[in-house]
Amino acid sequence: xxxxxxxxxxxxxxxxxSICIGCKACEVACKEWNQLEGNExxxxxxSYDNTxxxxxxxxxxxxxxxxxxxxxxxxxxxxxxxxxSDVCKHCKHASCxxxxxxxxxxxxxxxxxxxxxxxxxxxxxxxxxxxxSVIAINQKTGTAHKxxxxxxxxxxxxxxxxxxxxxTQSIQFGPLAELQKAADVxxxxxxxxxxxxxxxxxxxxxxxGGLNAFFLLMDKPEKYGLPNAANAxxxxxxxxxxxxxxxxxGVLGVVAGIVAFRRRGAS
Amino acid sequence: xxxxxxxxxxxxxxxxxxxxxxxxxxxxxxxxxVLATLLRLVGGPRDEPAARLGFYVSLPATLICPILLTAxxxxxxxxxxxxxxxVTPGDTGLNFKYWSPMSVGVxxxxxxxxxxxxxxxxxxxxxxxxxxxxxxxxxxxxxxIVGAIFGLFIASYxxxxxxxxxxxxWSDTWALGGLFLASGLSGAAAAITLLxxxxxxxxxxxxRLRVADAYFSILELALLVAFFVTxxxxxxxxxxxxxxxxxxxxxxxIGASMMGIRQPTRVHASGQSAAIAPVATEATVVSxxxxxxxxxxxAAVIFSAQ
Numbered sequence: 001x002x003x004x005x006x007x008x009x010x011x012x013x014x015x016x017x018s019i020c021i022g023c024k025a026c027e028v029a030c031k032e033w034n035q036l037e038g039n040e041x042x043x044x045x046x047s048y049d050n051t052x053x054x055x056x057x058x059x060x061x062x063x064x065x066x067x068x069x070x071x072x073x074x075x076x077x078x079x080x081x082x083x084x085s086d087v088c089k090h091c092k093h094a095s096c097x098x099x100x101x102x103x104x105x106x107x108x109x110x111x112x113x114x115x116x117x118x119x120x121x122x123x124x125x126x127x128x129x130x131x132x133s134v135i136a137i138n139q140k141t142g143t144a145h146k147x148x149x150x151x152x153x154x155x156x157x158x159x160x161x162x163x164x165x166x167x168t169q170s171i172q173f174g175p176l177a178e179l180q181k182a183a184d185v186x187x188x189x190x191x192x193x194x195x196x197x198x199x200x201x202x203x204x205x206x207x208x209g210g211l212n213a214f215f216l217l218m219d220k221p222e223k224y225g226l227p228n229a230a231n232a233x234x235x236x237x238x239x240x241x242x243x244x245x246x247x248x249x250g251v252l253g254v255v256a257g258i259v260a261f262r263r264r265g266a267s
Numbered sequence: 268x269x270x271x272x273x274x275x276x277x278x279x280x281x282x283x284x285x286x287x288x289x290x291x292x293x294x295x296x297x298x299x300x301v302l303a304t305l306l307r308l309v310g311g312p313r314d315e316p317a318a319r320l321g322f323y324v325s326l327p328a329t330l331i332c333p334i335l336l337t338a339x340x341x342x343x344x345x346x347x348x349x350x351x352x353x354v355t356p357g358d359t360g361l362n363f364k365y366w367s368p369m370s371v372g373v374x375x376x377x378x379x380x381x382x383x384x385x386x387x388x389x390x391x392x393x394x395x396x397x398x399x400x401x402x403x404x405x406x407x408x409x410x411x412i413v414g415a416i417f418g419l420f421i422a423s424y425x426x427x428x429x430x431x432x433x434x435x436x437w438s439d440t441w442a443l444g445g446l447f448l449a450s451g452l453s454g455a456a457a458a459i460t461l462l463x464x465x466x467x468x469x470x471x472x473x474x475r476l477r478v479a480d481a482y483f484s485i486l487e488l489a490l491l492v493a494f495f496v497t498x499x500x501x502x503x504x505x506x507x508x509x510x511x512x513x514x515x516x517x518x519x520x521i522g523a524s525m526m527g528i529r530q531p532t533r534v535h536a537s538g539q540s541a542a543i544a545p546v547a548t549e550a551t552v553v554s555x556x557x558x559x560x561x562x563x564x565x566a567a568v569i570f571s572a573q
Contacts, residue, residue: 055278095433101370102346103353103362119354121346123339125369128280128432136278142342222274231274233438235431236366241441242427245490249445250419252486253452257305260479261314261472 003175005157007109011149012212013163013171014179015085016186017224018198020170022062022083027051029165030060033150047081054086055136056145060162061086065223084215084224085162085171088113088134088147089202092209096126096135096144099235104144111176112149112212120144129235131208131227149213176212183216190216207232275435275503279573285339289332290425290565293376294451295458296328297422300383302455302479304415306472308408317472319390320459325418326387328458329380351377368428375420382414422451426568434572439501442494443568449487453524454561456480457554464551473550480557481527488521491564506571513567520560523553 005011031038039057044050047064054061065082090113097105097113104119105126115126115135120143126135127144135146150160158164163173172179183200190198201221202211206229221228303321306314337347350373353362364370389400389407402410426443437443456476463469498504507514 053278099364099367099369099431101362101364101367101373102349103355103358104349106355116355118356119349120343121340121349122343123350123369124280124282125367125432127278128282128434128437129277131275131277131433133276133278137281137341140342142340142344225276227274227276233433235433235438238430238432238438238441239366239368239427242368242430242444245441245493246419246423246427246444246448249448249486249490250423253419253449253483254301254305256482256486257302257452257479258309260482261305261310261475263309263311 005110005154005159010111010176010212011154011174012090012112012176012179012214013087013149013160013173014183014214014216015087016170016172016183016216017082017084018186018190018195018216018218019168020062020083020085021168022048022064022081023167024051024062025165025167026060026085026162026171027058027062029161030147031057033153033161034059034148054088054132054134054146056138059087059145059147063224067219067223082218082223084217085166086132086224087162087213088149089132089208089214090147090149090212091207092205092212093234094208095129095131095235099125099129101125108151108154110149110151110154112151112154114148114151115144115146117141117143117145131232133225147213179214183214186216201226208234275433275438277433277435279434280432281573282339282569283573285335287562287566287569289335289339290447290569291454291562292328292331292335293425294422294447294561294565295454296325296332296383297379297418297420297448298451298453298455299324299328299458300379300386300411300418301415301422301452302459302476303386304411304418306475307411310472310475313471314475316466316469317459317463317476319394320462320466320469321455322383322386322390324455324458324462325383329376329383329421332376333380366431368424368431372421372424372428375417375424379414379417379421382410382417386411386414419448423448429568429572435503436498436506436568436571439503440494440497442490442497446487446490446494446568447565449483449490450561450564453480453483453487453521454558456483457524457557457561460550461554461558477527477550477553480524484521484524484527484557488525491517491521507567510567510571513563513570517560517564517567520557520563523556524560527553 036057044052047066049064051058051061063084063086067082068080094113102119102121104116106114108114122142135144138145159173163171183203199217201217202214299321303318306318337344353360389402393400423444426447429437430443432438456479460476
């Protein structure tokens with residue numbers, strides 16, 4: 001990314017999983033810069049992944065998805081392992097931001113989603129809403145934590161630590177429009193090589209209005225633990241049905257109460 | 268929009284015991300106020316003692332709600348007021364998001380608390396020989412109606428709050444708001460019935476409360492079926508099955524309550540506590556079963572997703 005970082009412009013990540021080698025430099029760089037202590041080391045016995053998940057201590061997480069064909073000697077076209085450096089998607093229509101009752105979750109001048117630590121009160125409504133299992137409560141601060149897209153670095157004109165550290169440029173940072181163009185070129189190249197299963201996730205507005213941190217995937221989104229477009233719904237989709245159900249019940253309940261309590265002759 | 272074969276990759280919010288009991292007491296608080304208002308408005312003069320009991324029940328049930336909610340915040344409990352006031356530097360103001368049930372619910376709880384407190388004081392004054400209380404007959408009734416609307420909301424919005432998320436089970440159904448309301452009304456009838464022993468002049472309304480409880484339980488059963496069907500259609504029914512014992516407890520309470528239609532409690536107030544003794548045992552057992560069921564149903568819903 002050569003151009004200067006300017007407030008008022010949309011920035012994000014384009015994570016190309018086809019060239020991720022699972023080195024976890026992004027995880028380390030993220031923890032270093034953001035001074036995340038990390039969780040107690042644990043052996044998860046799940047491939048080469050002992051990080052396990054995104055949470056308050058892991059704002060980048062390299063997923064290792066075992067996709068080795070059971071009986072084949074083929075190369076697998078990059079499918080032997082699906083590796084993906086997962087992160088907050090900084091959704092255009094962010095579920096966390098939609099439900100946050102305190103106004104702690106805001107969209108910054110760089111069009112990223114940011115949790116104000118001095119405003120958050122740890123109600124966990126955002127945890128219940130985030131469809132990507134990104135946000136978690138930090139037990140020490142009692143507040144919700146997630147990737148800030150290195151908000152402090154952006155303010156200082158620096159690209160996020162993970163993108164800076166990525167040795168294969170699987171994680172690219174830049175103005176969203178430029179990233180989208182680069183992703184389109186990369187997808188076309190892969191398709192022309194016969195890798196037709198490659199697809200972009202979050203590049204267009206089919207998922208949460210578009211993701212500022214979008215991905216090139218080598219399989220279906222579900223394989224990576226990402227909801228597909230049919231399952232990508234905002235929490236508010238249930239406001240209408242929920243309240244109508246309550247309203248009808250309320251009316252019926254009051255009618256039932258009136259029938260039961262009404263004055264009846266000399267009873 | 269409810270999803271066929273919904274896929275969820277979301278983290279559980281760890282809303283557990285504090286929230287479970289908040290949902291329980293919110294149901295009782297809202298339900299008691301609604302029943303008290305209905306008893307006063309459509310019942311006869313002899314239903315007034317039970318109505319007063321209802322207003323009294325709603326006071327402690329409401330007071331405990333903000334305590335539970337604040338305790339649930341854990342380390343950040345001193346910031347409970349951030350629910351109401353946005354303290355974002357340079358953008359301070361009141362918080363209100365009509366599309367976020369948690370935001371609406373906090374305000375509703377605040378206003379409902381006002382109605383509950385005034386109504387309890389009004390009731391206390393009436394019990395002390397001031398017939399009109401502090402509001403008078405007409406204004407008092409209008410006040411109760413508005414308070415009851417808030418009560419209906421408080422008893423139901425907690426279910427909607429769960430649905431307005433991306434959690435499995437919770438977000439796969441529209442029935443939770445209604446289910447919590449019907450259950451709250453039923454639990455409130457049971458709570459008032461239980462407390463009649465401390466106010467014998469309210470015994471006149473026992474039969475009516477039991478019939479009302481039965482109606483609410485029919486409503487609850489219908490909504491429970493709707494809940495199961497919607498969750499099954501979404502493909503997440505497997506998550507509610509491990510909590511089968513809690514669902515069975517909930518169904519036992521509903522069943523016990525529905526018996527009230529066939530076997531009404533025959534009580535005629537005589538002003539003597541001895542007069543209600545024969546039916547007190549049966550009413551007590553049913554009421555306790557109903558209250559346990561109210562708690563069990565909420566527990567089953569909460570833990571199914573977590």
